Amino acid sequence: xxxxxxxxxxxxxxxxxxxxxxxxxxxxxxxxxxxxxxxxxxxxxxxxxxxxxxxxxxxxxxxxxxxxxxxxxxxxxxxxxxxxxxxxxxxxxxxxxxxxxxxxxxxxxxxxxxxxxxxxxxxxxxxxxxxxxxxxxxxxxxxxxxxxxxxxxxxxxxxxxxxxxxxxxxxxxxxxxxxxxxxxxxxxxxxxxxxxxxxxxxxxxxxxxxxxxxxxxxxxxxxxxxxxxxxxxxxxxxxxxxxxxxxxxxxxxxxxxxxxxxxxxxxxxxxxxxxxxx
Numbered sequence: 557x558x559x560x561x562x563x564x565x566x567x568x569x570x571x572x573x574x575x576x577x578x579x580x581x582x583x584x585x586x587x588x589x590x591x592x593x594x595x596x597x598x599x600x601x602x603x604x605x606x607x608x609x610x611x612x613x614x615x616x617x618x619x620x621x622x623x624x625x626x627x628x629x630x631x632x633x634x635x636x637x638x639x640x641x642x643x644x645x646x647x648x649x650x651x652x653x654x655x656x657x658x659x660x661x662x663x664x665x666x667x668x669x670x671x672x673x674x675x676x677x678x679x680x681x682x683x684x685x686x687x688x689x690x691x692x693x694x695x696x697x698x699x700x701x702x703x704x705x706x707x708x709x710x711x712x713x714x715x716x717x718x719x720x721x722x723x724x725x726x727x728x729x730x731x732x733x734x735x736x737x738x739x740x741x742x743x744x745x746x747x748x749x750x751x752x753x754x755x756x757x758x759x760x761x762x763x764x765x766x767x768x769x770x771x772x773x774x775x776x777x778x779x780x781x782x783x784x785x786x787x788x789x790x791x792x793x794x795x796x797x798x799x800x801x802x803x804x805x806x807x808x809x810x811x812x813x814x815x816x817x818x819x820x821x822x823x824x825x826x827x828x829x830x831x832x833x834x
Contacts (some may be wrong), residue, residue: 558589558664560671565593565646565741566663568654569629569636572600574607576655576785581613583657589664593623593645597636603628633734633757634749641744649744653735657783665780666738669726677772678739678765680732681780686721700830701823709776713820714827715809717762720776729776730769734761736782743768752807759804766812802831 566584570577577596584594596604596614604610605626614624625643629636641649648670652658662681669679686705697704707718709729717731734757747768753760765774813820 558667560589560667562647562667562671563593563645564589564591564648564650564663564667565595565644566591566650566652567595567597567637567640567644568652569597569633569640570600570604570654571598571631571636573654574600574604574610577604578609578613579785580652580654580656580658581618583659584652585618586660587658587663588661589667590619590621591646591650591663592621593625594619595625595627595640595643597627597629597640599629599631599636632751634751634753634760637734637749637760638751641741641748644741644744647741648738649741650738651734651736652782653784655785656735657785658736659781659783662780662782666777669775669777669780670738670740673775675773676728676775677743677768678732678737679775679777680720680729680737681782682723682776682778683721683733683736684781684783686719688722696830696834700833701827702830702834711766711813712823712827713813713817714823715805715813715820716827717766723776724778726778727776728773730766730774731762732765732774732776734764735784737761737765739768743772746771750811753804757804758801759808763808763812802828805831 568580598604627639629639666681694704701712701714701716703716705719706722709718709720709731711717711730720727720729749760749764809824
């Protein structure tokens with residue numbers, strides 16, 4: 557049980573993924589330290605509020621100590637995140653992907669960290685099994701300055717981040733994963749998610765957390781675990797999403813890295829070669 561005097565809001569942005577969302581909600585209901593507020597931001601083609609399964613899972617009887625808020629939104633992850641953040645009341649605001657399973661002590665551990673370290677503006681936990689990829693794939697990503705896990709959580713000159721998930725020690729980082737990121741509410745009042753990053757919003761989490769890290773330090777807490785059950789994509793959707801991945805990386809690099817570091821164009825181009833080979 558957390559001893560933090562701070563209050564917490566949990567925000568889940570979702571679109572057309574009822575079954576994963578129900579599992580995520582069940583894991584939030586099992587927390588040893590319940591959030592004071594839970595916000596669902598739904599851009600599904602058919603409103604989830606019309607589903608009896610959803611209404612049963614997102615009910616005051618399931619979350620007796622939490623204020624529940626359901627919001628409808630136009631599609632777009634960054635739009636949905638901003639909409640949820642604008643209605644958040646907690647001192648600390650947690651963003652969870654709708655396909656994560658949150659360990660029972662996750663909120664308790666993270667809230668104690670925020671209380672013990674007032675200097676941090678945001679933080680994230682750990683993803684179970686992260687950083688255990690194939691050795692050759694990891695070497696390839698490092699060689700071409702692409703993103704990889706079990707690292708320092710810093711930004712590379714190529715515009716690709718390294719991720720701390722998989723590491724075993726508490727540490728200060730520059731980038732957070734949107735699947736399980738948390739920020740103090742006053743940080744969200746100062747910064748917004750970039751709504752120019754459209755659709756599913758690949759790298760929106762990197763863009764936002766990296767901008768925040770220029771103002772406030774961010775932390776990584778390995779003891780706070782989630783299981784990320786990535787929902788499968790059809791082949792045609794995979795092609796669209798991979799194209800978006802390339803486009804959004806180009807946008808992120810031009811916005812955040814290139815203006816302050818013109819020579820970084822060389823490692824950026826090197827990483828693009830690696831990305832297409834991959």
